Amino acid sequence: MRITHVETIPVHVPIRAGMTMKTAHGEHVDSEYVLVRLHTESGLVGLGEATVGPRWNGENFRGCEAVIRDFLAPVVVGADLFQRNTIRRAMDDAIKLHPFAKSAIEMALWDLAGKALGVPVYQLLGGKVRERIPIKMVIGAFPVPKAVALAKQFLDSGVPVLKVKVGLDPEMDYQRVKAIRELAGPNVPIGVDANGGWDVGTARRMMERMQALDLLFIEQPIPPGDPAALAQVRALSRGVPIMADESAFTLTDAWTVARQHAADVIAVYPGKNGGISNALEVVNLAKSAGLVCHMGSNLELGIATAAMIHLAAATPEIACERFPADILGPLYHEFDVIREPLQLGPVFAEIPQAPGLGVELDEAILAKCRC
Ligand SMILES: [Mg+2]
Structure with missing residues (x-):
């Protein structure tokens, strides 16, 4: 055809x-x-x-x-x-x-x-390994009052896991995460994502300061391009998993991260990796290196979000139970481009069952x- x-x-x-x-x-x-x-x-x-x-x-x-x-x-x-x-x-x-x-x-x-x-795409990928996908919500690097208000809105709606953006002003980064931890209490897992906004020294100081805040992971603390420096940061993270996102676009990027022991977790998603098959190649490389993967995002609409759901549904090494997925793009947009909205949150993304990606424009x- x-x-x-x-x-x-x-x-x-x-x-x-x-x-x-x-x-x-x-x-x-x-x-x-x-x-x-x-x-x-x-x-x-x-x-x-x-x-x-x-x-x-x-x-x-x-x-x-x-x-x-x-x-x-x-x-x-x-x-x-x-x-x-x-x-x-x-x-x-x-x-x-x-x-x-x-x-x-x-x-x-x-x-x-x-x-x-x-058949749905997850069947073509080998079948479901999970019935639905645990997800989290992300809070931008806003001043404390706005960040806390967003966190409260998410937690009140039943969101069980949060990610907080950092990587701008270190003092404000710390105050933002501390305030959200105080609001959420000790039982809500919270990760941070610096999007490469710190340098090695800042990352070291921030990890020391944030130790008491019990972070689930630290995503992309320093810019991509220097996996040895990322490995240095990881060595000082006191056991908090380091996640590579911007550092791992391509298969070669992922191999470099793995070879340098620069991360514990590699964020994948079809867009960044150049497709579902490319993301799977990264997943398999990570698996061979003893790493796990996380489903990241850059705020997709419904079609790309559906592709992420099928990939996560069929891939055990995308550790959604430990690191809930960033399958959230449509929740941040004013509207979606698909006819039947995806069922997202507050706790899980549901897997579309119609043939293909399961969405229609x-x-x-x-x-x-x-x-
Ligand atoms: Mg990220």
């Missing part, structure tokens, strides 16, 4: 009032992403989403559309929808980098394969949010 046409749909979806994501990379107030429809000769349509973020991965929606039009579509059109590995290789041969654009095509191929066979919403 051949692919006849690659359609790109740039969309603009604002973040809900009060829920923008402030991190060491800046403030994420709205999402300009690219949705992909792969059309086939049989009429089946596969859905993908490129969750592009200029400050995160260097891709934006205009560039992404151009990359898909000029480099990716020419190798996809005419291919059989089941030739996923051939297409992946052809995309990498056509243009370097651009993982989020490639991921949009790749997840649409999984969606098509599932629809063609009449909402044409009325598309008309309103198309860029």
Whole structure:
């Protein structure tokens, strides 16, 4: 069954009032992403989403559309929808980098394969290893009153695990996490994510100061690019797991992190890794190195979120029970682009059961949010 046409749909979806994501990379107030429809000769349509973020991965929606039009579509059109590995290789041969654009095509191929066979994507990935996915909510690096108010809102709604963004001003970072720990009490697991905003010395001092705050993990304390320095930080973390996120985009990145013993946990997700298959390669590499994986996020909409759910559902090494997943993007946006909303939170993400990714685009919403 051949692919006849690659359609790109740039969309603009604002973040809900009060829920923008402030991190060491800046403030994420709205999402300009690219949705992909792969059309086939049989009429089946596969859905993908490129969750592009200029400050995160260097891709934006205009560039992404151009990359898909000029480099990716020419190798996809005419291919059989089941030739996923051939297409992946052809995309990498056509243009370097651009993982989020490639991921949009790749997840649409999984969606098509599932629809063609009449099974959900998690079945194609080997079947469910968990019935639903534990998730957490994330609090931006805001001043203490706003951060505490958000934490209270989440905890009151039944959210059992929190992640707090840090990595801007060290004193404010400490006060924010301390205030949220005091609000939450001792039994709520809390992790922090510096998004590479500290240097090694700051990370060392912060880990000492935060020791009493009983952190579940410390994500990306220092910038990517120096795994030996990250290993140094890890050696001083007093047993708190260090998670590599920005340090592990590619398989080679993950190998470097593992070889240098720079992290305990590697954050994966289809967009960052360039597709579901690429994320699985990272997972297997991590497994061979004795590491576990975590499902990270850069605030996806419903299509990419569904891809994350299927991957987490089928992959035991993505340790969602120990490190609840960042499967949360749609909860932060004013609206989603899919017809039937995903069931997310406060404790679990439910696994879609319809064939493919199990989501359908909402044409009325598309008309309103198309860029
Ligand atoms: Mg992160």
